[in-house]
Amino acid sequence: xxxxxxxxxxxxxxxxxxxxxVDTGAALEATRARAIGIRRRPDxxxxxxxxxxxxxxxxxxxxxxxxxxxxxxxxxxxxxxxTTVTTGPPTSSPSSTTIQAxxxxxxxxxxxxxxxxxxxxxxxxxxxxxxxxAADRRVGEVLDPSEVTPHVDSGCGYWPTEPxxxxxxxxxxxxxxxxxxxxxxxxxxxxxxxxVSGVGxxxxxxxxxxxxxxxxxxxxxxWDSPTGGLLASYLDVAAIRSGDRxxxxxxxxxxxxxxxxxxxxxxxxxxxxx
Amino acid sequence: xxxxxxxxxIFKVEYAxxxxxxxxxxxxxxxxxxxxxEAFARAHRDWAKVGALDAPxxxxxxxxxxxxxxxxxxxxxxxxxVARLExxxxxxxxxxxxxxLWAAIADLPFNQRAAIALRYLHDQSADQIAExxxxxPATARVHLHRxxxxxxxxxxVALADDEAGPGDPAGADLRGTGTRDTNTRPTAxxxxx
Numbered sequence: 241x242x243x244x245x246x247x248x249x250x251x252x253x254x255x256x257x258x259x260x261x262v263d264t265g266a267a268l269e270a271t272r273a274r275a276i277g278i279r280r281r282p283d284x285x286x287x288x289x290x291x292x293x294x295x296x297x298x299x300x301x302x303x304x305x306x307x308x309x310x311x312x313x314x315x316x317x318x319x320x321x322x323t324t325v326t327t328g329p330p331t332s333s334p335s336s337t338t339i340q341a342x343x344x345x346x347x348x349x350x351x352x353x354x355x356x357x358x359x360x361x362x363x364x365x366x367x368x369x370x371x372x373x374a375a376d377r378r379v380g381e382v383l384d385p386s387e388v389t390p391h392v393d394s395g396c397g398y399w400p401t402e403p404x405x406x407x408x409x410x411x412x413x414x415x416x417x418x419x420x421x422x423x424x425x426x427x428x429x430x431x432x433x434x435x436v437s438g439v440g441x442x443x444x445x446x447x448x449x450x451x452x453x454x455x456x457x458x459x460x461x462x463w464d465s466p467t468g469g470l471l472a473s474y475l476d477v478a479a480i481r482s483g484d485r486x487x488x489x490x491x492x493x494x495x496x497x498x499x500x501x502x503x504x505x506x507x508x509x510x511x512x513x514x
Numbered sequence: 515x516x517x518x519x520x521x522x523x524i525f526k527v528e529y530a531x532x533x534x535x536x537x538x539x540x541x542x543x544x545x546x547x548x549x550x551x552e553a554f555a556r557a558h559r560d561w562a563k564v565g566a567l568d569a570p571x572x573x574x575x576x577x578x579x580x581x582x583x584x585x586x587x588x589x590x591x592x593x594x595x596v597a598r599l600e601x602x603x604x605x606x607x608x609x610x611x612x613x614x615l616w617a618a619i620a621d622l623p624f625n626q627r628a629a630i631a632l633r634y635l636h637d638q639s640a641d642q643i644a645e646x647x648x649x650x651p652a653t654a655r656v657h658l659h660r661x662x663x664x665x666x667x668x669x670x671v672a673l674a675d676d677e678a679g680p681g682d683p684a685g686a687d688l689r690g691t692g693t694r695d696t697n698t699r700p701t702a703x704x705x706x707x
Contacts, residue, residue, distance in 0.1 A: 242666075242671060242672045243665045243666040243669065243674070244662065246615055246671060247615075247633075248634055250615055251634035251635045254537060254538065258531075259530045261543075262530050264525070264526055264530065267525075268522060268529070271525065274552065275555040275556075275559050
């Protein structure tokens with residue numbers, strides 16, 4: 241028996257089994273009820289706007305109330321030991337205005353966009369993104385098996401083995417479970433890594449379009465037609481390609497959030513290990 | 515609009531087949547029914563448009579495939595996390611006619627699995643498969659070919675010479691029909707070291 245015949249037999253069995261088990265009438269009613277739910281479901285943007293308005297109004301009200309006490313409290317909690325900045329002439333008077341500034345708990349990450357207003361940033365050569373990879377990680381590079389987590393037994397796997405911080409490069413391998421797994425793509429979540437043009441995490445879509453004349457942009461709608469070779473997209477993505485390689489820019493609010501370097505065959509918002 | 519074009523009529527004709535398709539895509543009957551109902555609910559919502567299509571069932575099939583893919587993506591992070599701790603459970607927990615075949619299908623990349631499911635459960639041509647999963651027909655043929663080859667290798671069975679299905683050009687040459695878009699000019703060479 242060939243594989244095609246086995247699949248046909250299995251498909252016939254599945255069809256028979258499903259037809260014998262499903263209650264089409266009940267499913268139809270459930271689907272209609274669900275459709276009504278879809279119609280009544282408010283637009284997510286409306287909900288977001290309403291929620292933002294409520295938060296804003298609550299914030300203003302709180303601000304106004306606290307202001308009556310001549311104390312502005314900011315920061316995560318009112319009980320947190322504050323850093324106190326006293327304004328006005330030094331005085332021990334309890335009625336002086338006190339601003340309790342928040343204590344930063346996390347060191348700011350590299351954010352050139354926010355710092356300079358420019359989304360193109362020159363990075364040193366050892367943090368360079370190109371069509372072959374990023375920094376010292378190259379597509380096709382053979383990794384030590386200990387750096388790889390195989391996914392089931394499909395040959396696909398993830399590197400590195402442990403989740404890293406945002407500055408850590410990561411991606412997929414082929415040959416996972418063997419003695420010589422090879423990197424199939426390199427993914428960059430940090431704004432430290434940049435292309436020679438200065439593009440990286442934090443770059444705006446408009447800038448990408450200005451720099452790359454052949455940029456392909458594919459908007460997520462769940463079931464759109466492929467655009468320029470992208471198989472499908474469930475996130476907003478933009479990509480450029482050179483030969484058999486592609487650099488994909490995953491976008492959030494039209495700003496690059498992740499960069500991926502890999503084979504053009506798998507560009508776009510791919511499946512990962514499946 | 516005739517009775518055969520009503521939502522109810524389409525639903526009754528297509529529902530079981532869609533659930534079967536969903537069960538191959540997700541490996542789970544309950545998820546398959548849930549996603550199928552969601553796909554039909556969206557069709558119901560837009561029935562003025564969907565019902566006017568030549569093949570409303572194809573629209574639902576397309577949505578179902580994408581919903582299954584989305585569902586898979588949603589689970590992916592969980593799978594990644596679990597995979598770091600221990601091997602995940604088999605993707606097809608229900609009792610299928612052939613465990614080995616199902617295990618092999620479960621390990622196929624999603625698009626290959628979708629191509630196989632569409633071909634064998636819904637007798638779809640490469641063009642129709644391409645429409646359903648959102649790729650070019652050549653890419654759909656590659657998905658089918660790779661899936662067949664992988665399954666045959668894994669199960670140690672023969673691969674029939676005839677890759678062509680209904681609507682496919684006879685003897686379609688699969689070589690060199692990858693997903694690359696050769697029309698895209700590689701002008702972004704500045705990043706090449």
